[in-house]
Amino acid sequence: MAKVGPSLMCAKLDHLRDEMKSLEDAKVDYYHLDIMDGQFVPNFTLGPDLIRSVRGVTNKPFDLHLMVNDPERYIDIFHHVGADMMSVHLEATTHIHRTLEKIKQLGIKAGVALNPSTSIQSIDYIADMVDYVCVMTVNPGFSGQTFIPSMFKKIELLKNYKTQHNYNFEIQVDGNISFENIPKVTELGADLLVCGTSSLFNQKITYQEGVEKIRSYCKSPVDKELYTN
Template identity: 35%
Template structure:
C-alpha cells in the first residue's frame, strides 16, 4: 500500500475551492502545500493565510513543504494555523536537529526534504527525529519538470538507511511523477507520492478521471489511509 498527497500548487488556482471540494471526495492521505520564499527557490507560493483557510475547509491533514531559508523561524507560525506536518529542506540549516525538535515541540510531525543532488547519507543521523523524508525528483521551485531517473537509486539507498537504523520513516517522492514512474518508485521502496501535473492535475482529464487512471497505472485497488 502507498500514500497519496495532492500538491495544491498544481491545482487550478482560479478554481481552488472547487478543486478542493472534489479532492475531499477522494481517498488520499494529506494535502501537500508548497511554501516558497523567492530566495531558497526562485518562486513564491502560499503562506500562513492560505493554510489557515484550508484548515477551515478540509478534513484531511496538511503537509507544509517549506522551501525557504531559516526554517526554524517559521515553525510556530504554521503550527498556529493548523499544519499537521512541517517539512524543511536540509540545505537551509546548519542545525537540522534543532529544527526537527522545534517542529515536534509545536505538536507537528517533522519532515525533511532533500534536493536532487543532495546525498541521502547527509541525513542518516536525522532519521530518528523525523517522520517523513521528501526526496525531490526535480529541482525545487517550479512544477511540471521532468522526473530525474537517478531518484530510483536514492529511494533504495534511503530505504536501506531507514532499515539499518530500524527507523519509522516514510519516504515521499515529489516532482514529475506519472503513473508509470509512481509504480517504479513504489517498487524501489517509496511510501508517499506527491500528485501533480503529471497525475492528479493532468489537464487532459478531470480530477476523478486522473485519480482513477493513476491508481490503475500503479495497479492498486485502493490507497492506504
C-alpha cells in the same frame, strides 16, 4: 498502498476551495502545500493566509514543504494555520536538529527534504527523529520539470538505509511523479506521493479518475531495467 497527496500549487488557485472539495470527493489522503520564499528557491507560492482560508475544507493532513531559508522562523506561523506535517531542507537551516525538534514539540510530523544532489548519509544523525524523508526527484522551485533518472536509485538506497538501520520514517517522493513513474517509485519504497501536473492535475481526466488511476498504477508490475541501468 502509497498515500496520494495533491500538490495544491498545481490546482486552480482562484477556485481552490472548490478544487479541494473535488479532491475530497476523489478521496485523496493528504494535501501537499509548497512554501517558497524567493531566496532558497527562485519562486513564491502559498502563504499562511491562503492556508488558513482553506483549512476548514478538510480534516485530512496538511503537509507543508518549506523551501525557505531559516525555516525555524516560520514554524509557529504555519502551526497556527493548521499544518499537520512539515518538511524542511538540510541546506536551509544552520541547526537542523533544533529545527526538527521544534516542529515535533508542536505535535507536527517532522520531515527532512533531500535535494537531488544531497546524499542519504547527510541524515545520519537525524534519521531517528524524522517522521518522513522527502526525496526531491526534480530541483525544487517549479512544477513541470523532468524527473531526474538517478533518483530511482536514490529512492531504493534510502529504502535500504531505512531497513538496515531499522528506522520508521516514511519515504515521500516529490517532482514529476507521473503515471509512468508511479509503479517504479512505489515498488522501490515510496510511501507518500506528491502528485502534480504529470498525474493528478492532468486536465484530460477528472480528479476521481486521476486518483483511481494512481492507485491502480501503485499495483502495476514494473520493468526493472527501466531504472537499474
